[in-house]
Amino acid sequence: MYPNSNPNPYLPFPARVERVRFESDDRSLKTLWFSFLKEKDREAFSFKPGQFIELSLPGKGESPFGIASSPNEELIKITVNKTGTVTRAIHQLDTGDLVGIRGPFGNSYPFEDLFGSDLFIISGGFAFTTLASLTKYLLEGFRDRFGKVDLVYGARTPGMLLYKDLLHEWRNNPGINLFLTVDREFPGWTGLVGFVPDIVSRVEVDPSKVNCFICGPPIMIRLTIPKLLEKGISKEKIFTSLERRMKCGIGKCGRCNIGPKFVCKDGPIFRVSELEGLPPEY
Ligand SMILES: Cc1cc2nc3c(=O)[nH]c(=O)nc-3n(C[C@H](O)[C@H](O)[C@H](O)COP(=O)(O)OP(=O)(O)OC[C@H]3O[C@@H](n4cnc5c(N)ncnc54)[C@H](O)[C@@H]3O)c2cc1C
Ligand code: FES
Known part of the structure; x- marks a missing residue:
C-alpha cells in the first residue's frame, strides 16, 4: 500500500523550503530542509532511515533523493x-520556495531486526545522507539496543565531508567509534588519510556479532565488500544501498530494474547475498 494519506502515488505533496545551506566548500553539495504545506501530509509522512523521496520542480522535472x-x-x-537539469534547479532554491514531494519510497535499513548485534556503518561521499539519518536516529533512541558501533566515513577532501556539525557531536560521543578519512593529506587535517576500503580493513570487528551497512559510490562499494568478506563476515550480514536511474519510484515503469529486482521497490537496500546471480551492472 502507498504509505501516505494520498491514494495517488504519482501526485506530489506540496512542500516549502524552510532552510538551505551549502554543505561543501566547492558549493557542489547543497542541503535543503522542507516542511509540508498541509498538516495532514506531515502527519502521514512517516519514514525509516534508508528510504528516499521524489522531489519535483514544476517545469524542470523530478529526481530521487535519500532522506538525510x-x-x-x-x-x-x-x-x-x-549534476544536471533538476539538481541545478534545486541548487537555485531558497527559503520560501515551493516544491513537490512524493514518497517515502523504497525499503529501509533493517534496523530493528538487528537489535543485539554490533553495527559497522560505512560510507563515502555525498551518499552519506541516509546513513547519517540512520546514525542520528540510532543515537537518539536506540543506542542501548546495539553492541559496538563503528562508523567509517570518507570524502575526497575535508571540505567535502557532509554534516560537520553532526560529525563534531559524534566525535565526542562515547557511543560511537568515528573513523573520518580523506583521500590524501591536507594542511590542518588531523583525521585519517586513505580510501574507505583500506580504513575498513583496519577496523577490528567481531564477524560473529557484526552487521554492516554500506552506502557510497559504486567503486567504493565494490572494493569494500571483499574487505568485509576477508574479515569472515557473511554476505547475509552486509547490506548495501544501490543507486539506479529512476522515474516512478514505485515499481511500475521498469526504469530501475537489475534483472528481476526493482531497485526502487525491492531496494534500494539489499543484502549482498541477495545480489548474487543478478547481472553485474550494479
Ligand atoms: C534512490 C536514490 C537516491 C538518491 N539520493 C541522492 C541524494 O541524496 N543526493 C543526490 O545528490 N543525488 C541522489 N541521487 C541521484 C539523483 O537522483 C540524480 O543525481 C538526479 O536524478 C540527477 O538529475 P538531473 O536532472 O540533475 O541530472 P540529469 O541531467 O538527468 O543527469 C546528469 C548526470 O547525472 C547522471 N545521473 C542521473 N541520475 C543518476 C542516478 N540515479 N545515478 C547515477 N547517476 C545519475 C546522468 O547519467 C548524467 O551524467 C539518488 C538517486 C537514487 C536512485
Ligand atoms: S523507478 Fe519505475 S520501476 Fe523503479
Missing part, C-alpha cells in the same frame, strides 16, 4: 549534488 534527516526531526532534509 532522522525520523524524529520535524523537517525533511536532503543533500543535493549538482
Whole structure:
C-alpha cells in the first residue's frame, strides 16, 4: 500500500523550503530542509532511515533523493549534488520556495531486526545522507539496543565531508567509534588519510556479532565488500544501498530494474547475498 494519506502515488505533496545551506566548500553539495504545506501530509509522512523521496520542480522535472534527516526531526532534509537539469534547479532554491514531494519510497535499513548485534556503518561521499539519518536516529533512541558501533566515513577532501556539525557531536560521543578519512593529506587535517576500503580493513570487528551497512559510490562499494568478506563476515550480514536511474519510484515503469529486482521497490537496500546471480551492472 502507498504509505501516505494520498491514494495517488504519482501526485506530489506540496512542500516549502524552510532552510538551505551549502554543505561543501566547492558549493557542489547543497542541503535543503522542507516542511509540508498541509498538516495532514506531515502527519502521514512517516519514514525509516534508508528510504528516499521524489522531489519535483514544476517545469524542470523530478529526481530521487535519500532522506538525510532522522525520523524524529520535524523537517525533511536532503543533500543535493549538482549534476544536471533538476539538481541545478534545486541548487537555485531558497527559503520560501515551493516544491513537490512524493514518497517515502523504497525499503529501509533493517534496523530493528538487528537489535543485539554490533553495527559497522560505512560510507563515502555525498551518499552519506541516509546513513547519517540512520546514525542520528540510532543515537537518539536506540543506542542501548546495539553492541559496538563503528562508523567509517570518507570524502575526497575535508571540505567535502557532509554534516560537520553532526560529525563534531559524534566525535565526542562515547557511543560511537568515528573513523573520518580523506583521500590524501591536507594542511590542518588531523583525521585519517586513505580510501574507505583500506580504513575498513583496519577496523577490528567481531564477524560473529557484526552487521554492516554500506552506502557510497559504486567503486567504493565494490572494493569494500571483499574487505568485509576477508574479515569472515557473511554476505547475509552486509547490506548495501544501490543507486539506479529512476522515474516512478514505485515499481511500475521498469526504469530501475537489475534483472528481476526493482531497485526502487525491492531496494534500494539489499543484502549482498541477495545480489548474487543478478547481472553485474550494479
Ligand atoms: C534512490 C536514490 C537516491 C538518491 N539520493 C541522492 C541524494 O541524496 N543526493 C543526490 O545528490 N543525488 C541522489 N541521487 C541521484 C539523483 O537522483 C540524480 O543525481 C538526479 O536524478 C540527477 O538529475 P538531473 O536532472 O540533475 O541530472 P540529469 O541531467 O538527468 O543527469 C546528469 C548526470 O547525472 C547522471 N545521473 C542521473 N541520475 C543518476 C542516478 N540515479 N545515478 C547515477 N547517476 C545519475 C546522468 O547519467 C548524467 O551524467 C539518488 C538517486 C537514487 C536512485
Ligand atoms: S523507478 Fe519505475 S520501476 Fe523503479
